[in-house]
Amino acid sequence: MGTENLVRKLPNDIGGDEAGKIERVEHELLPWEKRCHALADVLDFHKIINTEEKRRGVESLGAEMIGKLSYYERWIVAFANILFQKGILTPGELAVKMSEVEGRFSDVPDTRQS
Amino acid sequence: MSEQHDHDHDHDHDHDHAPITVDEKPGYFDLMETAVRELLIERKLFGADEIRRQIEVLDSRTPALGAKVVARAWTDADFKSRLLENGRTGCEELGITFYDDTQLIVLENTPAVHNLIVCTLCSCYPRPVLGLPPDWYKLKPYRARAVYEPRAVLEEFGTSIPDDVEIRVSDSTAIIRYLVLPMRPVGTEHLNEAQLADLVTRDAMIGVIQVGYDREAA
Numbered sequence: 651m652g653t654e655n656l657v658r659k660l661p662n663d664i665g666g667d668e669a670g671k672i673e674r675v676e677h678e679l680l681p682w683e684k685r686c687h688a689l690a691d692v693l694d695f696h697k698i699i700n701t702e703e704k705r706r707g708v709e710s711l712g713a714e715m716i717g718k719l720s721y722y723e724r725w726i727v728a729f730a731n732i733l734f735q736k737g738i739l740t741p742g743e744l745a746v747k748m749s750e751v752e753g754r755f756s757d758v759p760d761t762r763q764s
Numbered sequence: 765m766s767e768q769h770d771h772d773h774d775h776d777h778d779h780d781h782a783p784i785t786v787d788e789k790p791g792y793f794d795l796m797e798t799a800v801r802e803l804l805i806e807r808k809l810f811g812a813d814e815i816r817r818q819i820e821v822l823d824s825r826t827p828a829l830g831a832k833v834v835a836r837a838w839t840d841a842d843f844k845s846r847l848l849e850n851g852r853t854g855c856e857e858l859g860i861t862f863y864d865d866t867q868l869i870v871l872e873n874t875p876a877v878h879n880l881i882v883c884t885l886c887s888c889y890p891r892p893v894l895g896l897p898p899d900w901y902k903l904k905p906y907r908a909r910a911v912y913e914p915r916a917v918l919e920e921f922g923t924s925i926p927d928d929v930e931i932r933v934s935d936s937t938a939i940i941r942y943l944v945l946p947m948r949p950v951g952t953e954h955l956n957e958a959q960l961a962d963l964v965t966r967d968a969m970i971g972v973i974q975v976g977y978d979r980e981a982a
Contacts, residue, residue, distance in 0.1 A: 665884025665935065669908035672920050676898040682794035687896070688818035689801050692810050694864060701864075701938035705886050721887070721902055723793045729800055739803055747799035755789045 661713040662705065683722040690725060699732050707732045821863055825895040827966035829860050830943060833893060834969065835961035837870075838948040848872060851943060855893055862892045865939060871932070872945045873971075878925045880918070880933045880971035881942040882910040888936035890943045894966055901970065911935065921972040944969050949977035 679687065693699040699707070707728030708716065716724060733739040790798070805812050833855055837844040847854030851868030862868070868890055871879035883889065884907050889897040900906050910917050914931045918924070925931055934942045946968045952960060967973045 662885045664904055664908045665882075665911045667904070667908040669905040672900055672905045672909070672917065673903070674898070674900050674921075675903070676900070679896070680794075682790065682797050684819055684822065685801065685815065686797045687822060688815045689797065691818045691822075691864065692814050695814075696810055698804075698809060701888075705938060708886070719793075721899075722797075726793050726797045726800065730796060733800065733804075738807075738809070739800070743803060744796070744799055747803050748795045751795050751798045751802070752789070758789050 660709050661711075661716045662709045679722075686722045686726050689729070693729065698736075698738070699729060703732060704728060818863075822891075822896065825891060825893070827894050827964075827969065828961070829855075829895075830890070830893040830966070830969045831961040831964035832858060833860070833870075833943070834945055834964045835957045837945055838960055839957050844872075844945075847945070860893055864892070866890075866892070866941045867939060868893070868941050868943060869934070870943050870945050871934060871971075873947045873974075875929070875947070877930045877932055878918075878971065878974075879942075879944045880910060880914050880931060881936060881944060882907060882933060883936040884908070884911055885935075885937075888938060888941060890941040890969075893943060894969060898966070918972060921967065923973050944971040946971075946975045949975050951979050952977050 690699075690704060694701055694704075704725065708724045710731070711719070711724060711728060715727070719727065730739070730741075730744055734741055734744075801815060804810060805815075833847065836858060837847050843854065843857070846857070847870050851870040852862055852866075854870065855868060856862070871881070873879055881889075883901075887897055887902040889901065891897075906917065911933050914933050915925060918931075936942055946964065948960070949963065952963070955963075963975050963977055965973065965975070968975045
């Protein structure tokens with residue numbers, strides 16, 4: 651019961667679903683979110699990742715990640731996955747680079763929420 | 765929040781990265797964005813200047829551009845017919861550049877038809893003319909419900925459309941975007957184009973509200 655809908659409708663395909671009241675939320679993009687948006691546009695201009703590939707990349711994150719990650723978190727993870735699939739980056743290279751970037755903030759107290 | 769402090773940069777960097785003054789470590793996804801961007805720039809797939817330029821482009825796009833298009837269409841019938849024929853070239857006539865491959869279809873509201881735009885699959889939106897979409901446009905309740913109970917959705921925005929007016933919902937795609945051309949409010953015959961543009965809001969061009977004019981308040 652109900653499992654056929656998992657096949658018929660992928661996680662992004664929510665048009666027509668039951669849903670609650672529209673909360674008219676808005677927020678100013680965080681600096682990294684704006685950079686992520688600009689990155690998306692530049693990736694599209696260069697045909698490295700186009701808009702439809704991005705959408706499918708988000709969809710293929712699966713329902714749990716789509717539900718729990720924020721909008722631009724989904725985008726950047728989708729970009730990384732697509733770049734791995736295309737052989738442009740490897741997960742190892744990204745991990746090394748992320749450590750390097752994090753190291754630039756080594757003298758900043760860690761106030762992040764885990 | 766901790767106090768802001770100057771952050772000494774003694775390491776070399778030949779590319780831009782996160783803000784120079786920071787009061788907390790960037791989060792995991794923030795780090796990932798910087799890492800992906802820098803790796804691709806190192807590989808010369810694009811330049812750091814392109815990201816900077818695109819941020820400026822994004823910052824320059826606001827609903828004021830769409831409002832200008834709407835006000836021109838209200839005051840120039842020939843422009844309006846060209847705009848309805850081809851939304852993209854119509855906007856380009858007013859100097860609004862399209863920085864992507866998207867086509868724009870302008871949907872005219874009339875006494876018989878009210879238009880509403882949505883992107884059920886994600887968040888496609890006429891960004892060159894309206895800027896970035898509000899969060900509610902990207903969240904499930906609007907995306908899910910706009911297509912099957914638009915009148916109930918409109919009521920939540922305080923918009924009542926009479927039953928004899930047809931409501932058309934247009935679902936955007938990666939390459940086809942929509943903009944609603946609202947009806948010009950009655951009693952605005954004396955207003956010039958710039959004054960008319962001031963009446964036109966983002967939400968009216970999404971189609972969730974109508975453009976109002978209160979002569980007493982004006």
